Amino acid sequence: MKSWSGLLALLLLGNLMSAAELGISGTRFTLDGKPFPFTGVSFFNAIYNPTFNQDSASRRRWLDEFRAHGINVLRVWCQWDNARGFVDAGPEATIYKKDGALRPGPLATLKAILADADAVGFVIELCLFSQESYREGKYLEPAAQDKAVAALTRELKPWRNVAFQIWNEKSHRTLELLRVIKAEDARRLVTSSPGVAGVLGSDEENAALDFLTPHTTRQGKGRHWEIAPREIASLLVKFKKPVVDDEPARNGTPQFGGPRGATSPYDHILQIYAVWQLGAYVVYHHDMFQTGYGTPACPPSGIPEPRFSPYHRVVFEFLAQRERYWNEAALPPKP
Template sequence: MKTFNYAVAYTFLVVFLFILPVQAQSVGELTVQGTEIWKDGKPFPFTGISFFNAIYNPTFNKDRVERKKWLEKFDRYGLNVLRIWGQWDNKLGFVDTCPGCTLYNPDGSLRPEHLTTLKTIIREAAEQNMVIELALFARESYNENIRLGQPEADRAVKTLTQELLPYRNVVFQVWNENSVRVIDHLKIIKSVDPKRLVTNSPGYGGDLGDDKQNQALDFLTPHSSRQNVGRHWEIVPLEIKYLQQRFKKPVVDDEPARNGTAEFGGPKETPSPFDQILQIFQVWQAGGYIVYHHDMFQKGYGHPSVPPSGIPDPEHNPYHRTVLEFISKRPRYQH
């Protein structure tokens, strides 16, 4: 009679329990098919909102119940992508900014408390079938000389890529509005995680990127032209079409014209929500994707433009609600 091998059984159980959560986290694999973004083997209607301070916002990160409430609200408004930043340590007075509001220590190691929060957000977003677009570095911080040295930046990118390997509902955006060493960082990411989709925001509004990085990246996320060019709702769809035709890959209108103050690239005069709606509709018609940009983070708590929660609330003011109600009806209007 054969004896039961408890050691083998125990080893099998440990391996099974380790693999199971990794497999669960891997659900949501993002790929590129021509000029489309796919998720789990089918087209994904990539539709985002700027939530740069998500990792550092105390209301959003109060507990699982609070996060779920907000994620469900975003979902009701047709939003399935959160664009969040690893660096929120600039000195511009944005809501929730602070010197320690960054994923990175000066030596390029990761801050464990912020990494834990990021992973929690990613997991709970995945439960809502949502994607995280993670901007690794921010020009706003870079301009104020809040930046890592080259070896430290390389260490940060490599370590973060390793840490997020199991989480497949994440795309990396190397920079917000910068092009410093984009190809170097892309190579590091791909050496660790060849399947991770990588993009970049190359510069300020209207900067569509250089050929070298546009050819190398998996998909494109430029900050399209804003109100300073005039009828941006007519010009931007042409920019999206140009990039699609030239580089044969998906294009996201990542930080488009918006309402708000004239600071930080905002309009010099009061826009209409229908300016945004027309632009979004035309970008959809062109086969592009959008991330809704806004002014709900550019001042401190107590300013009328900032929701009391510091979270980009779709219902904070009539302007945002008008645009986001249109976005929520994307299946009605998008072919």
């Protein structure tokens, strides 16, 4: 009986380890060695959203909806415990305990998301820590932070369809945490968002990370659809690794780094197109997170639904035409 139990455990582990693996070839992403057209949307609250996590079938229906609009990557946050009134945010919306132990509920939900994402060819960009929480005093001391990151790295080792993003808009112990991750899982791809819009990161950090995910210049500095691609191009040339235009210029509320004046969906389309022509990648930012439930920008589901907002629908329809507009060198070969 014991031998059969051991065999079953090995088989189950083998199934888990069969998750598709995100990789890198030069400045391009791959999935199981094939070109992967990394195209994301911000879904910060994914772990804590009850509609998305009703059951596996519900998650897969939503993933199918995203995929129909060109999306194959979700940017998800472990730490969503800020007090800004964001969708599904709250003191319990974190995967970490103060001592660095992991909270079993959110961890189990994250694993379920990773399993469903893998089943339908999605990648998760998992943001470990957020400056929003840090600014409110919700952070771990260094020893607890190392403990949490090491534990999370071990727990998620079977899932190869997840990349770790150490920070959202901050640079604090980034290199130390990178070493912690690599000591537990040398193959795990790691990035970080080093600061707010237009902060592209230090040379030391950019050289050490596997790929780059800066938050490029937004509307307050001018024609972001021209400025941001220049920033992305400079990083590609200098560091020769994949670059993602992560959480770019936004529509909607001027709060929390948003635009002060009117915007157009075509601002975003022009920026995405220019980034694609460079052979770089995008994670589109949905403004529902800054407004919260009950506001016109936020779907009742609390999910960044591609069809909900007439404004965002224009951009999602463009994303759905990726193969028509992307730099052809980034696409998988045609059969």
